[in-house]
Amino acid sequence: MFSGxxxxxxxxxxxxxxxxxxxxxxxxxxxxxxxxxxxxxxTLLVGPPPDLFPALRDLHVAASRGGLHCVMHATVxxxxxxxxxxxxxxxxxxRTAETPLSERVEAALEAVQSAAPxxxxxxxxxxxxxxxASHHMDEIYGCIDLMKRSGVFGRAKNxxxxxxxxxxxxxxxxxxxxxxxxxxxxxxxxxLTVSANSPSPA
Amino acid sequence: MFSGxxxxxxxxxxxxxxxxxxxxxxxxxxxxxxxxxxxxxxTLLVGPPPDLFPALRDLHVAASRGGLHCVMHATVxxxxxxxxxxxxxxxxxxRTAETPLSERVEAALEAVQSAAPxxxxxxxxxxxxxxxASHHMDEIYGCIDLMKRSGVFGRAKNxxxxxxxxxxxxxxxxxxxxxxxxxxxxxxxxxLTVSANSPSPA
Numbered sequence: 001m002f003s004g005x006x007x008x009x010x011x012x013x014x015x016x017x018x019x020x021x022x023x024x025x026x027x028x029x030x031x032x033x034x035x036x037x038x039x040x041x042x043t044l045l046v047g048p049p050p051d052l053f054p055a056l057r058d059l060h061v062a063a064s065r066g067g068l069h070c071v072m073h074a075t076v077x078x079x080x081x082x083x084x085x086x087x088x089x090x091x092x093x094x095r096t097a098e099t100p101l102s103e104r105v106e107a108a109l110e111a112v113q114s115a116a117p118x119x120x121x122x123x124x125x126x127x128x129x130x131x132x133a134s135h136h137m138d139e140i141y142g143c144i145d146l147m148k149r150s151g152v153f154g155r156a157k158n159x160x161x162x163x164x165x166x167x168x169x170x171x172x173x174x175x176x177x178x179x180x181x182x183x184x185x186x187x188x189x190x191x192l193t194v195s196a197n198s199p200s201p202a
Numbered sequence: 203m204f205s206g207x208x209x210x211x212x213x214x215x216x217x218x219x220x221x222x223x224x225x226x227x228x229x230x231x232x233x234x235x236x237x238x239x240x241x242x243x244x245t246l247l248v249g250p251p252p253d254l255f256p257a258l259r260d261l262h263v264a265a266s267r268g269g270l271h272c273v274m275h276a277t278v279x280x281x282x283x284x285x286x287x288x289x290x291x292x293x294x295x296x297r298t299a300e301t302p303l304s305e306r307v308e309a310a311l312e313a314v315q316s317a318a319p320x321x322x323x324x325x326x327x328x329x330x331x332x333x334x335a336s337h338h339m340d341e342i343y344g345c346i347d348l349m350k351r352s353g354v355f356g357r358a359k360n361x362x363x364x365x366x367x368x369x370x371x372x373x374x375x376x377x378x379x380x381x382x383x384x385x386x387x388x389x390x391x392x393x394l395t396v397s398a399n400s401p402s403p404a
Contacts, residue, residue: 004360005361006327006360010212011214012213012218013215013216014214016271017401039402040397040404041325041395041397042327042395069218073395075327077329127277129333131333157208157241158206158248159208159278159282159391187338189331189361193210193277195242195243199219202242
């Protein structure tokens with residue numbers, strides 16, 4: 001298994017460099033479990049799938065402190081056949097290819113309901129891509145069912161779905177969407193945007 | 203066929219609202235061919251696939267004028283089975299399911315070489331997802347071959363590929379990647395980030 005994300009922060013302020021650098025300490029508790037590399041376009045996080053969305057949540061909440069309009073984008077991937085296996089990326093526990101879609105939705109909802117709030121509201125927009133599977137739309141519809149029942153569902157849009165609410169349950173829902181749909185060992189990608197403190201009406 | 207993008211601009215300045223609103227006139231020449239809808243997360247563009255990347259290019263170049271660090275993200279999609287056919291989205295001309303991968307790469311290179319420069323340098327990062335295809339990695343490798351020979355290849359990164367150069371050939375390469383790989387009527391998605399004037403070293 002190889003899993004991780006290319007993540008970038010976009011603080012809409014003249015002071016964006018200071019905001020980005022100042023938020024990176026939010027990743028400190030995760031550093032021992034992740035390989036982290038940065039260039040001018042994004043930061044690569046490679047590590048265990050279950051820790052990925054908590055790390056993204058803490059990074060975005062840190063960068064959005066003080067009411068600043070800040071967007072995070074992440075290209076998230078697991079199981080890509082073009083990437084080498086990496087022992088840092090442990091497989092997803094408790095999932096087999098045989099677990100029915102409905103059971104996976106219920107288990108995901110339970111995890112979302114126990115997510116602790118962060119005090120930071122966010123709006124998220126995601127597209128989930130289970131690749132190489134002949135039934136990729138079934139997996140996508142299962143994931144949409146989870147999101148509609150997550151308590152943080154926003155709306156369906158063309159090409160994506162939005163979530164709105166506290167970053168705690170929003171990132172928990174995103175993590176469950178990534179972990180529980182598509183084949184457990186298969187190639188799954190997510191295109192994710194999370195926005196805090198936008199001045200535009202929703 | 204249904205094709206389009208959810209696109210967002212992130213100008214890294216206190217004045218981001220003015221920059222975004224000021225760049226929207228770059229879409230005027232395309233408005234008659236696109237359905238355009240905006241909310242707080244992104245702007246939907248639905249229309250003919252060949253016009254999509256020129257519209258994205260003109261929007262990003264307009265927003266990046268004057269040396270401002272400005273990032274654009276787009277979730278691009280065509281042929282999604284969950285979307286209705288839309289007569290505004292004309293099929294891709296001159297492509298059939300039988301055109302061999304190598305011929306498609308050559309035709310794409312020809313289109314890239316004739317792209318006019320804009321005077322604005324950009325760095326782009328993209329992931330291409332041909333969905334529901336059993337040979338999705340072959341199509342991805344064909345697309346990577348195009349990018350390596352495009353004259354604006356940056357490097358391969360985990361989960362994505364980067365392009366660097368003038369926005370003209372960069373967006374031409376992106377458009378060809380989107381139009382020529384994956385089944386002509388199939389579901390293909392792209393996760394795209396384009397950055398101008400970053401203060402970080404590449």
